[in-house]
Amino acid sequence: MTKTNTQTKSVQNFAIVGAGMAGIACARTLVQAGHRVTVFEKSKGASGRMSTRASSFGSFDHGAQYFTVRDDRFAQALATTPQICKPWSANAVRVLDAMGRVVEAARNTQDKHWVATPGMNALVKAWAQPLIQADAVHFESRVFKIERDTLHPELWQLHSEEPEGAQSVFSGFDQVLLAIPSDQAIDLLRNSNIKMEQAAALNKVQVAPCWTLMVAFPNAAQPGLITLGPQWNAARSVHHRVAWLARESSKPGRDHIERWTVQASAAWSQEHLEDAPERVQAKLIKAFSEITGIRATPAHAEVHRWRYAKTLQALGAPYMHSPKQGIGVCGDWCLGHRVEDAFISGLELALAVI
Incomplete structure (x- = not known):
């Protein structure tokens, strides 16, 4: 009984902002480790820059x-x-x-x-599918503010803009992980009055x-x-x-x-x-x-x-994470600009927070 309780307490609830390669790699790793994950993506589908544009003449890989x-x-x-x-x-x-x-x-x-x-979008979409089936992904949901949960100050809550301008609040997260471009991460942290310990390095990207x-x-x-x-x-x-x-x-x-x-x-x-x-x-x-x-x-x-x-100019490290704050950041820009860089960044951030 004691072992079961310990395992239950060790399960964390993560919010991940961004459903590109880094975000989905991070999310699926955390789920495989037994944690709860909710992914927020401002676009209509998962892929990030591994995007494919349809046309009446065939598709275009207009990103990676x-x-x-x-x-x-x-x-x-x-x-x-x-x-x-x-x-x-x-x-x-x-x-x-x-x-x-x-x-x-x-x-x-x-x-x-x-x-x-x-x-090119098929890979991220395939990896995201189990998360989508578990209703763990919110598409067309743009997170614009992160703050402490009003009922449980040790946890985080996210403010999100939904389709047609509606706004929602999602609460109860142990940690928030940002898998978005560096400039967008800087803006979101600034709008949320959150200053990470490694902010100076982030600003140099x-x-x-x-x-x-x-x-x-x-x-x-x-x-x-x-x-x-x-x-x-x-x-x-x-x-x-x-x-x-x-x-x-x-x-x-x-x-x-x-x-x-x-x-x-x-x-x-x-x-x-x-x-x-x-x-x-x-x-x-x-x-x-x-x-x-x-x-x-x-x-x-x-x-x-x-x-x-x-x-x-890359960050020079696979991710940024503040255990004390419960805030992390990942993306291809941490290591370079390759698809593989995004995967490694998301994976290593997940392993760091487990």
């Missing part, structure tokens, strides 16, 4: 384009969903000069490129934005053939507007219709951060044409702005 597997713990986690993760050859990623000419193949043969199927262009050419290709543009499927570019291009239809499990995702450079995205989407779209289509030689007008074109995309 692929992931690598360097850490054994990440490999073990991926092994639980072998039907989702597939290698992507990408025709050996090219490196382009400012004129769009191939300079060399990227020298990263030690890292195999992986993608989730049928879209720098994350650049990224404008992403998605274009489709449905009449350009037949199954198994490439009949439009370059004979490579992915490239890094030093063009002042464009940093990355990828032929979406070359990825396993995708529709064959010719589609490209183009990610702008960090510097250009920052310079044009507040530009109208129509203006950004026109400029990126022009750069895409210059780089690939594809002059045809796309049947489908749209852009998406990521305010927080590529980490320029």
Whole structure:
């Protein structure tokens, strides 16, 4: 009886803000350890920047384009969903000069490129599904304030904005873990009058934005053939507007219709951060044409702005956690900008608080 009571007392109730890779990795680890978890996500679904945009011509991975597997713990986690993760050859990623000419193949043969199927969001969605089925995830719920529980001051409560402007209060949490971009974490902590012990280190993190262009050419290709543009499927570019291009239809499990995702450079995205989407779209289509030689007008074109995309200055530690306050922070920006960095950050924060 005493043992059972001790185990019961050791179970903690965690609130996790953010349902991207870091947040879901953290949440599933805590649940596997026997704790209670509630995840709050401002978007309509789980994925974060591992996002996939649907269109009438097929999907676009308009966030993370692929992931690598360097850490054994990440490999073990991926092994639980072998039907989702597939290698992507990408025709050996090219490196382009400012004129769009191939300079060399990227020298990263030690890292195999992986993608989730049928879209990059499939992996996080699959890992989040048990949490969703347990009614442990609140979508379209933007947490804007954290404060001590009015009835139990040793616990936390969260104020959240729900759809159509409604507000809710969720109470009774032992700890609150933030799995969101560093700037958003800073703003939420500031709005909540919470100062973490490592706040100075958090303020030094720098994350650049990224404008992403998605274009489709449905009449350009037949199954198994490439009949439009370059004979490579992915490239890094030093063009002042464009940093990355990828032929979406070359990825396993995708529709064959010719589609490209183009990610702008960090510097250009920052310079044009507040530009109208129509203006950004026109400029990126022009750069895409210059780089690939594809002059045809796309049947489908749209852009998406990521305010927080590529980490320029990482935290330098896998997470931040104050046991005394019961507040923690994680995300890819703690270690870098890879999908794997987000997973490791969420995992290690969970292990630290267990």
